[in-house]
Amino acid sequence: MRFNANHICFAAACTVLTTIRSSETEDARLIATINPGALEIMPASLATEFSPIQANITLTGVAQSDAITFNISDIEINDLNGDGLGWKLSAVPYVLSHTSNGSTLPIGTVKGFQNPSDVTNSLVESPDELIYLSGTGIANYQVDYEISYTIPVTASAGGYTGVIVFNIVAQ
Amino acid sequence: MNLRTTTRLILGFCTLFASAEIDRSAFGTLNVEADNAIVDNRFFNHLHRYGIHLDGPRRIRFPKTFVTEYPQQVYSSEQTLTLTNKNFKRGWLLTGKVFQDKLFGIHSWSELPAEFRFKSISWVQGGTGSAAGINIHPNGEYIEADPGFGKGTYDIKFEVVLQIPPFPDADRYYGVLAFIIQ
Numbered sequence: 314m315r316f317n318a319n320h321i322c323f324a325a326a327c328t329v330l331t332t333i334r335s336s337e338t339e340d341a342r343l344i345a346t347i348n349p350g351a352l353e354i355m356p357a358s359l360a361t362e363f364s365p366i367q368a369n370i371t372l373t374g375v376a377q378s379d380a381i382t383f384n385i386s387d388i389e390i391n392d393l394n395g396d397g398l399g400w401k402l403s404a405v406p407y408v409l410s411h412t413s414n415g416s417t418l419p420i421g422t423v424k425g426f427q428n429p430s431d432v433t434n435s436l437v438e439s440p441d442e443l444i445y446l447s448g449t450g451i452a453n454y455q456v457d458y459e460i461s462y463t464i465p466v467t468a469s470a471g472g473y474t475g476v477i478v479f480n481i482v483a484q
Numbered sequence: 485m486n487l488r489t490t491t492r493l494i495l496g497f498c499t500l501f502a503s504a505e506i507d508r509s510a511f512g513t514l515n516v517e518a519d520n521a522i523v524d525n526r527f528f529n530h531l532h533r534y535g536i537h538l539d540g541p542r543r544i545r546f547p548k549t550f551v552t553e554y555p556q557q558v559y560s561s562e563q564t565l566t567l568t569n570k571n572f573k574r575g576w577l578l579t580g581k582v583f584q585d586k587l588f589g590i591h592s593w594s595e596l597p598a599e600f601r602f603k604s605i606s607w608v609q610g611g612t613g614s615a616a617g618i619n620i621h622p623n624g625e626y627i628e629a630d631p632g633f634g635k636g637t638y639d640i641k642f643e644v645v646l647q648i649p650p651f652p653d654a655d656r657y658y659g660v661l662a663f664i665i666q
Binding site: 337338339340341342343344345346347348349350391393394395396397449450451452453 | 538646648664666
């Protein structure tokens with residue numbers, strides 16, 4: 314009830330002022346609106362195509378677990394919506410698909426979200442889910458995401474592409 | 485006392501300054517409002533005997549602002565307060581004050597620091613034909629007319645500056661700016 318006490322004190326002081334001095338008053342209402350900014354994953358931080366960290370990937374005739382690894386670094390978040398809430402960042406990875414014949418490489422180990430720029434307020438609930446606990450807002454928050462794919466015995470040589478969908482919501 | 489009641493008391497206090505706007509608010513009337521209104525009206529009438537009158541804007545809206553990660557200063561447009569003094573010869577002191585030096589978020593109860601300052605005073609009509617003998621304090625907090633001066637009508641320019649911190653709550657903020665002449 315801090316507001317209450319302060320306002321009462323101020324009101325009382327002003328009342329005294331009015332009773333000891335002749336005065337005239339005039340007042341105006343002050344109105345300001347602060348509009349929410351964006352809660353967003355900065356598009357530029359995911360705008361490029363990402364390549365695996367391994368320089369050469371070769372078929373060996375045996376299954377190769379986690380042979381292809383992507384490190385998507387510096388995914389950038391801005392929380393400027395001014396809602397006093399934190400947010401949840403999630404990732405949904407899809408398999409890699411052969412660019413010609415449609416064969417796929419399954420998802421291997423998902424290390425997921427790592428190296429948040431604000432460790433104190435970041436909670437990695439699962440590899441694909443990061444919760445930012447503070448509602449004070451943040452700009453230029455950065456986090457990495459790492460995922461590996463496995464090469465099966467029967468994999469075809471060639472180029473593969475895939476998609477990871479990142480989503481951010483206030484909470 | 486719950487928060488709702490506190491809200492009423494705060495707005496109720498505003499009627500101390502005889503705000504017609506706030507009298508019409510949807511928050512209803514408390515006894516404290518009625519008591520203060522009586523006190524206020526008595527002195528209002530007392531000053532009117534000397535022909536001192538203030539007239540200014542009822543509402544001041546600030547430019548549209550967005551949440552940002554850096555601090556912002558938002559200025560009200562330059563506003564005009566008209567002071568008319570027909571008979572009072574002993575000088576006067578005009579002060580302007582934002583209630584608690586803050587605006588309050590209507591939903592979040594967040595606070596935005598607000599600064600008030602007088603910028604200029606210009607003679608309009610009557611009196612000595614100028615603004616001689618009337619001085620604005622260097623920090624703009626008050627204007628003082630020396631004894632023997634300050635009769636006539638004057639336009640007084642002022643502004644209010646909001647100091648918005650980084651990452652403010654998105655909200656509608658309200659405050660009260662009161663002028664007192666004594």
